Each structure stands twice: as structure tokens, then as C-alpha cells.
Amino acid sequence: MKKALIGTMAIIIVLLATLVGVLLQEPNTSVFEIDRDRAAVASKIALAKDESAKYSGGFIKDFIQLRLAILSVTDDMLEQKRASIIRRISMTYPVGSKPVSVATDSELDDILQELKQAEDQAAQSRKEAAKYSGGLVQSLALMKAETDEMGVAQLRLKFYSAKHGFPILPTSPKDGSPKNAAPLGKVVGDKEAL
Amino acid sequence: MRILSTLIAIISMIVTAQAQSIGRAPLGLEWGLSQEETKKLGVEVTSQADDSFGKAVVFTKLPQTIADADTVLGSYGYDDRLYRIVILSKQFPNDPYGNAVLARYSSLSAILSEKYGRAAQTHQKGDSIYAEQRYFISGIQGGKTYWYSNYSAPDLFIQLGIIAEDSSTGRWRIIYENKALTNSFEKSKRAKEKGTL
Numbered sequence: 336m337k338k339a340l341i342g343t344m345a346i347i348i349v350l351l352a353t354l355v356g357v358l359l360q361e362p363n364t365s366v367f368e369i370d371r372d373r374a375a376v377a378s379k380i381a382l383a384k385d386e387s388a389k390y391s392g393g394f395i396k397d398f399i400q401l402r403l404a405i406l407s408v409t410d411d412m413l414e415q416k417r418a419s420i421i422r423r424i425s426m427t428y429p430v431g432s433k434p435v436s437v438a439t440d441s442e443l444d445d446i447l448q449e450l451k452q453a454e455d456q457a458a459q460s461r462k463e464a465a466k467y468s469g470g471l472v473q474s475l476a477l478m479k480a481e482t483d484e485m486g487v488a489q490l491r492l493k494f495y496s497a498k499h500g501f502p503i504l505p506t507s508p509k510d511g512s513p514k515n516a517a518p519l520g521k522v523v524g525d526k527e528a529l
Numbered sequence: 530m531r532i533l534s535t536l537i538a539i540i541s542m543i544v545t546a547q548a549q550s551i552g553r554a555p556l557g558l559e560w561g562l563s564q565e566e567t568k569k570l571g572v573e574v575t576s577q578a579d580d581s582f583g584k585a586v587v588f589t590k591l592p593q594t595i596a597d598a599d600t601v602l603g604s605y606g607y608d609d610r611l612y613r614i615v616i617l618s619k620q621f622p623n624d625p626y627g628n629a630v631l632a633r634y635s636s637l638s639a640i641l642s643e644k645y646g647r648a649a650q651t652h653q654k655g656d657s658i659y660a661e662q663r664y665f666i667s668g669i670q671g672g673k674t675y676w677y678s679n680y681s682a683p684d685l686f687i688q689l690g691i692i693a694e695d696s697s698t699g700r701w702r703i704i705y706e707n708k709a710l711t712n713s714f715e716k717s718k719r720a721k722e723k724g725t726l
Contacts (some may be wrong), residue, residue: 394635394636397628397629397632398628398632400628401623401624401629404623405623408623460596471639475636475639478632478633478636479596482596482597485629486619489622517573518589518590519588519591519594519598519599519600519601520572520588520589520593520601521591521592521593521594522594522595522596523593523594523595524595525636525637526643527593528555528556528557528593528594529555529556529595529637529640529641529644529703
């Protein structure tokens, strides 16, 4: 009887120890880091909303709405990750037979470089659009600027999904083409090129 | 004598101008050049597998391109002369309604109309669910919805269209074909097929 009681107590202690170990296990990403990422995305969402409020309709507003949608998806993804950390729920997303893993530092650096280039291009397009006071020319220039801003939002989503292990956008090229592929060419205006 | 020499000079200028206009292609390329001659323009020409349009290549380092172009393909006939150029845009993902790609299509259509005249448009949504805007890209993917504009200049055929990669990712595509060189390619293709059969 005594031996049975000791055996039962030992099993209970082992189970409790395992449970405590799981609960105390630190996740790879901290809530603080995710909050910081969410704050960055929230500021972009606020900027996009302010811009959208300037238009009552039309293609440019549609573009801005799309950019907002992409940023909202990014924010939702980060919120989900935050909730999973707080509730100690381990989430993995298998693609094929392999779970998607968090990107390496060099992969993140590559995406950041792409993001920086996209941001520079978007800034240049905005500057170009600001030269015009209205009409079709400015509309086309603004449309181009919004297309570039959408590219930035997409890359931001790609960065955060890679950083936190979400399989939204792959970190490596789908078709296996080399990352340092030759540039397409010298970017000029649509009218000049077509 | 003076009048005759002036006439000869004018005719030479017209012929030269026509030759130049036939030669000028979009993106700083030149119609009718061989792959080697195209490379001399500073363009990188990467061969692909031959297809129904002849010798297929991918162009990079072009003299000109536009911001949201992703890939530029070329076709050289059996006589190694550039006669067809296809410009594919980057992806417009997560947009089953096709709003972004449609907006860009409209802006490109305006530019092409200004250069090449009014287009013959085919904007046809499919039946059933494909009549709804939220299935626009899906309809194009499934071959139920068609969205393209054809332009015809004296020496060129141009088509601007929307294509789909999946049910929510669209792209625009512009196809340029030099009419004279395309006819020449079609003739040699028929002769080649006839010889094979």
C-alpha cells in the first residue's frame, strides 16, 4: 500500500514537472518584439487611412484600399502570433510535408534590402506625382505612386511573415531563379517605353 | 536636273524614315534584328525552349522598361529576326476582384490608344458566378472571362490583356507583333510544317 502510494506520488510529481517545464519554456519571439512590429504596421495603416480620406472614389482610392487590406492582413497575422505566444499555443504551418520555419537573418536582410529599394522607388514616384497640379497626367502619376506603395506593403507583409514563420509569402523565389538576376532595364515613363 | 536630284533626295529620306520606323520597337528594341544584333544594343538575350512562335528568348538589361514590368519575352523567326515582343507585368496578388490590375489596364489602354488609335475591346465576363466582380480573376483563370484590347497600326498588331495566375492573382500583358515580319514567319512556319509531314 505504502509502495503504491509512493509510486503514484512520483508519477504525479513527474507530470507536474513536465507541465511546469512546458509553461516556463520561452518562445523564440517575445511579445515585446511583436508589439514593436505591430506599432510599425499600425502607423502605416493610419497613414493609408489619412490618404484614403482625401479621395471620394476612383482608382486611386481603390489602390489605397488594397494597400490597407494588405496592411490589415499583416496586422492580423501579428496579432495571431502574439495571442499564440501569450496562450502558449505552438503554431506550425506545414507546406507540403515540411513545416514553415522562421527565416534566417540573411534571408530577412535580403527582404529588407528589397523593401528599402521599393520604398525608395515609391518615394521617387510620389515626388514625381507632386510636380503636377491636376488632370490626367497627375492621375497617372498618382496611380503609379500607389502601385509602388502597394509593392512596399506586400514586401512588408513578406518580411513579417518570414520573420515570424507564417507561410503567406515564400522567402525564396518560386521558380528557383537566382536572387541576383539581371535587372530588367532602365525604368522610364510608360509612354516613352511602350 | 536640280528638280530630279531634289526628288531623289526626298524619296531617299522617305525610304530611310520608313526603314527606321519599321525598325523601332518598344522598350528600345529594334524589329528585324538578329539575336546578336540585339545584344549589341546592350540587351541581355537568354534563350528559352523554342515554341510555336519560333526561337523564344527572355530579355534583360533593356534600354527602356516600365516600373511594373516583370518579364519581357521575345520571339525570333527561323531567319533569326525579332518579330514579336511580350511584356508581362509583376503580379497583382490577393485581389480576386481584379481592381488593381484593371486600374493599371485602364491607364495602359489610354496610353496605347493615344499612340496607336482606338482599340477593338473584348470585355466579356462569364456566366453564372463569373458575372460577379468578386470572381473576375477567377473567371479569367478559368477561361470564362475575357478582358483584352487589340490595336492595329500600319506595321504593328498590339494586344493589351489581363491574365490570371490563380483565382486572386492577376497580371497585365502586352503583345507586340510586327505585321510584315510575322507574315514572313507564318509563311516559313507553314513551309517547315509542310516539309515535315
